[in-house]
Amino acid sequence: MTAPSSTLPAGAFPLGGLTTDASFPAFFRYRALPGDRVLLTNLEGNFLVLAADEFRAFASGQVDPGSELYARLRDGNFLRAHFDTERAAEGLRRRKRFLGYGPNLHMLVVTLRCNETCVYCHASRAPMEATHTDMSRETAERCVDLALSSTSPGITLEFQGGEPLVNFDVVKHVIEYAREKNATIGKALEFTMVSNLAMMDEEKLAYLMAQRVQICTSIDGPQGLHDKQRKLPALKLASGEKTGGSAWEAAVHWIRRINEAYEQQGLDPTLYRVEALLTTTRDTLPLWKEVVDQYVDLGCRALFLRPIDPFGFAERTGPRLEYPRAEYLEFYRRAVDYMIELNLQGVQVLERYAAIFLTKILRGEDPNFLDIRSPSGAGIGALAYNYDGGIFTCDEGRMLHETGDDTFLLGHVSDATYRGVVGHETVRALVLAGNLDARPDCVNCAYQPYCGVAPSHSHKTQGTIFGRMRESSVCAVHKGIQDYLFEKIADADPGVMEVFERWTTIRPREHFIQSVDP
Amino acid sequence: MGEVAGMPDAQVEAEVAEGRVTLVVDESVYPLDAVYGATYTFIDRCYVLLDRAAPTRLRISLTPKHDADADALRAYVGELQNELLSCAWRSQIVRENRAVIEAVTLRAVSGAMGPPSLDELEDFDFSEEPFEDPLGIGLSWEEKYKKKGAADGPSAAAAPAADGGEERDADDNRDETESA
Ligand code: SF4
Numbered sequence: 001m002t003a004p005s006s007t008l009p010a011g012a013f014p015l016g017g018l019t020t021d022a023s024f025p026a027f028f029r030y031r032a033l034p035g036d037r038v039l040l041t042n043l044e045g046n047f048l049v050l051a052a053d054e055f056r057a058f059a060s061g062q063v064d065p066g067s068e069l070y071a072r073l074r075d076g077n078f079l080r081a082h083f084d085t086e087r088a089a090e091g092l093r094r095r096k097r098f099l100g101y102g103p104n105l106h107m108l109v110v111t112l113r114c115n116e117t118c119v120y121c122h123a124s125r126a127p128m129e130a131t132h133t134d135m136s137r138e139t140a141e142r143c144v145d146l147a148l149s150s151t152s153p154g155i156t157l158e159f160q161g162g163e164p165l166v167n168f169d170v171v172k173h174v175i176e177y178a179r180e181k182n183a184t185i186g187k188a189l190e191f192t193m194v195s196n197l198a199m200m201d202e203e204k205l206a207y208l209m210a211q212r213v214q215i216c217t218s219i220d221g222p223q224g225l226h227d228k229q230r231k232l233p234a235l236k237l238a239s240g241e242k243t244g245g246s247a248w249e250a251a252v253h254w255i256r257r258i259n260e261a262y263e264q265q266g267l268d269p270t271l272y273r274v275e276a277l278l279t280t281t282r283d284t285l286p287l288w289k290e291v292v293d294q295y296v297d298l299g300c301r302a303l304f305l306r307p308i309d310p311f312g313f314a315e316r317t318g319p320r321l322e323y324p325r326a327e328y329l330e331f332y333r334r335a336v337d338y339m340i341e342l343n344l345q346g347v348q349v350l351e352r353y354a355a356i357f358l359t360k361i362l363r364g365e366d367p368n369f370l371d372i373r374s375p376s377g378a379g380i381g382a383l384a385y386n387y388d389g390g391i392f393t394c395d396e397g398r399m400l401h402e403t404g405d406d407t408f409l410l411g412h413v414s415d416a417t418y419r420g421v422v423g424h425e426t427v428r429a430l431v432l433a434g435n436l437d438a439r440p441d442c443v444n445c446a447y448q449p450y451c452g453v454a455p456s457h458s459h460k461t462q463g464t465i466f467g468r469m470r471e472s473s474v475c476a477v478h479k480g481i482q483d484y485l486f487e488k489i490a491d492a493d494p495g496v497m498e499v500f501e502r503w504t505t506i507r508p509r510e511h512f513i514q515s516v517d518p
Numbered sequence: 519m520g521e522v523a524g525m526p527d528a529q530v531e532a533e534v535a536e537g538r539v540t541l542v543v544d545e546s547v548y549p550l551d552a553v554y555g556a557t558y559t560f561i562d563r564c565y566v567l568l569d570r571a572a573p574t575r576l577r578i579s580l581t582p583k584h585d586a587d588a589d590a591l592r593a594y595v596g597e598l599q600n601e602l603l604s605c606a607w608r609s610q611i612v613r614e615n616r617a618v619i620e621a622v623t624l625r626a627v628s629g630a631m632g633p634p635s636l637d638e639l640e641d642f643d644f645s646e647e648p649f650e651d652p653l654g655i656g657l658s659w660e661e662k663y664k665k666k667g668a669a670d671g672p673s674a675a676a677a678p679a680a681d682g683g684e685e686r687d688a689d690d691n692r693d694e695t696e697s698a
Contacts (some may be wrong), residue, residue, distance in 0.1 A: 101629050380626050419632070423627060427630075432619065435619055437619055438612050438619050440604050462559070462601075468601065
């Protein structure tokens, strides 16, 4: 047996001298893993980890039919002679269940105004005096009308900004209008608010709790890092007292207060917590442990280690915040190793990317995360509504509009019809572009059954919605994360696998579904 | 005309003073739709011109809209080469995977759109020709190939073309066979 050569690129396997037998294996893709192991995946997304010599025997058709290896290959549906078409079709159908219905996520930018100034966000905020960027009640109603026309049985209306608490009257109006309208439509309706929480007060919180609105916020890590990236101007109250000045203090105060309110309502504290989002900048990379500790300290059960994306920030600040993806992947490995270690000690905290990929890998199901599915969810899984009623395939498309690029604009709520929007030629083009079966590199990649890349990212970074994956930073991240996960799966440490299994367990938060009485 | 560092000078030339770089490609390697697709991705940054350098060779000229030095020109032409390969391969992949891509697209779009509402059906004008169909794709085989001047109806359509009526060409024949 020949060990993988160090001169080969990551994931390649030295096939030199191997006489392959195309009649033995069923369709498969492969990728070499460290430690002389090879990952096999097939059309329906089953996987097997083989030793390098087992892989050679498989590829050359030299496997003894009585052997344990033969049985494993047959069980995984990797053998042409035993290929179970029905099983493959059923597996694919299960993974692609999301294709049967339309957008379930509807993002409403109720204002562009924001009380904070963040280093990575310029295209999607306006100063507090820019009241013309507030969504009107009439526009908001048309957004709800379109959203509730979706063929999806579940609808999430997500309030975004800017800072949605700045236009709280319209938030309230949307909630009341949508609830009333849905009484006859009967969708499983949910509301989510993405807020920096600095403008939260007890009255608003009481309203949001009563209306069962899920609250999400941003935490960039420990106070020093968070406040460096997210500036909250200090205010002097009429009493002379100074408030604000620390975005972190405001967010942390309200995270603790909201979690307490959930408990006061008798909700399961392991399930009902404020969700917080991280934006990983260059300054975050050395602080992987501090970031995880911060989230655990706040009682967060999930941490999404999202790399910075190229949409929000000005060209000027980009180079200061950006970093090579190899450095990000090193950060990712350290942080997730540490999270696994904490889980093994009884702390329950999961990493979202890992949970998304592991659900697909270990459970054969797709959690319908819109940017990591094939075809991507732009227009068919989500729609974004700008404050002025412009409709976009995704929030990234809406941000590009703010920089003068209308590629992802689908129309305006004043005259759009639901079928006109989701059947729009731009949506159809994105469905084709977001299909990994049509994309170079992805067609041969072992991670294809579990992967996806948003066409808006390729458009922004490469000028084409189809994308060149070898040069795509999203592909590098997805490949790197799946390399990490499959290395762990191949190692098969029982403790780690138990943690991974737990991360794939989806526990629905039914309290937030409006059609279910509390 | 000058060379571009590391690129074959028979195919790639730069005029740094003019701020232009030129690439000549063989059409048997890069089909025309790949050339269109790849060059189109540059129109936000460059003025793009295509012309024919020789019977089977296309010349692509990129003129960046803003100042570009030799390194920037090299980066543009390098990116174009990668995009050309990507487009050429993608069109081959799409041809090979056509059935699965179409099935997924159809399911995705029809699943998202759902059936038309009664209002939408009411607005639909059934009296007009359904769509422009210069190739006769919407016609039945009998309608499309019926003998000129023959009476309408199944029996007439099935009658052999005795008077040198429209002939079916080789492509039509292949389509028929493949869909049979
Ligand atoms: S995006 Fe990258 S990692 Fe994902 S399937 Fe395509 S090539 Fe593989």
